[in-house]
Amino acid sequence: xxxxxxxxxxxxxxxxxxxxxxxxxxxxxxxxxxxxxxxxxxxxxxxxxxxxxxxxxxxxxxxxxxxxxxxxxxxxxxxxxxxxxxxxxxxxxxxxxxxxxxxxxxxxxxxxxxxxxxxxxxxxxxxxxxxxxxxxxxxxxxxxxxxxxxxxxxxxxxxxxxxxxxxxxx
Amino acid sequence: xxxxxxxxxxxxxxxxxxxxxxxxxxxxxxxxxxxxxxxxxxxxxxxxxxxxxxxxxxxxxxxxxxxxxxxxxxxxx
Numbered sequence: 001x002x003x004x005x006x007x008x009x010x011x012x013x014x015x016x017x018x019x020x021x022x023x024x025x026x027x028x029x030x031x032x033x034x035x036x037x038x039x040x041x042x043x044x045x046x047x048x049x050x051x052x053x054x055x056x057x058x059x060x061x062x063x064x065x066x067x068x069x070x071x072x073x074x075x076x077x078x079x080x081x082x083x084x085x086x087x088x089x090x091x092x093x094x095x096x097x098x099x100x101x102x103x104x105x106x107x108x109x110x111x112x113x114x115x116x117x118x119x120x121x122x123x124x125x126x127x128x129x130x131x132x133x134x135x136x137x138x139x140x141x142x143x144x145x146x147x148x149x150x151x152x153x154x155x156x157x158x159x160x161x162x163x164x165x166x167x168x169x170x
Numbered sequence: 171x172x173x174x175x176x177x178x179x180x181x182x183x184x185x186x187x188x189x190x191x192x193x194x195x196x197x198x199x200x201x202x203x204x205x206x207x208x209x210x211x212x213x214x215x216x217x218x219x220x221x222x223x224x225x226x227x228x229x230x231x232x233x234x235x236x237x238x239x240x241x242x243x244x245x246x247x
Contacts, residue, residue, distance in 0.1 A: 059247050075246065078178055078239060081223035106246060118247050138247065146220075147246025148179035160180045161245040163216075 022101040025086040029109040032116040041103040051100045051123040055130035063113035069154040078146035089140040097129040171234040178241040194234045201228040
């Protein structure tokens with residue numbers, strides 16, 4: 001699943017409330033290459049010179065959680081609601097910060113330790129907007145977007161991850 | 171036209187229900203939808219509900235053609 005909004009015209013780039021910025025939301029079941037995704041989005045939707053800051057977050061699967069060794073994970077989501085709510089948090093972010101573009105890609109299906117799970121990338125003229133929007137988008141994704149993880153442990157049992165921690169307080 | 175009900179993750183296992191269409195008769199709110207599909211099983215305290223892919227509380231009114239979903243707290247990212 002992949003939705004991309006059209007790039008805005010150069011003359012409207014400072015009028016962030018009137019027009020949606022270029023954004024891409026993808027939920028994929030194949031391996032995720034963060035740097036390729038970022039490079040592709042940037043070359044496809046952004047103009048060299050218009051942005052001065054790119055903040056990226058890459059979430060990667062650990063091999064431990066809650067004191068246990070984790071050997072695998074399966075991620076599921078709510079098709080349709082996931083994409084709709086990801087677009088919503090991007091919409092909120094572009095009203096809070098001045099951004100040139102936002103990319104969010106999230107894996108679903110079976111994963112192994114070391115596999116990238118998620119990327120959030122924000123482009124802006126200045127670092128403060130890029131950093132803060134990237135952080136806030138990631139926290140919004142963790143707390144609001146309908147994805148669920150089921151972990152497999154070293155004794156081959158599995159368990160649902162019950163909740164995400166609040167990244168601002170933990 | 172009835173109401174499409176979807177359950178995800180541990181909720182799907184708890185109710186042994188992935189997706190089901192129910193009749194609108196006797197259904198007014200999300201809580202009514204729960205009683206229809208869950209019977210006597212109580213709704214776990216941390217359950218999240220969505221109507222037409224937007225989160226809603228259990229007293230939210232539903233209509234024929236709506237999609238209602240039940241799921242546990244989200245754990246992506």
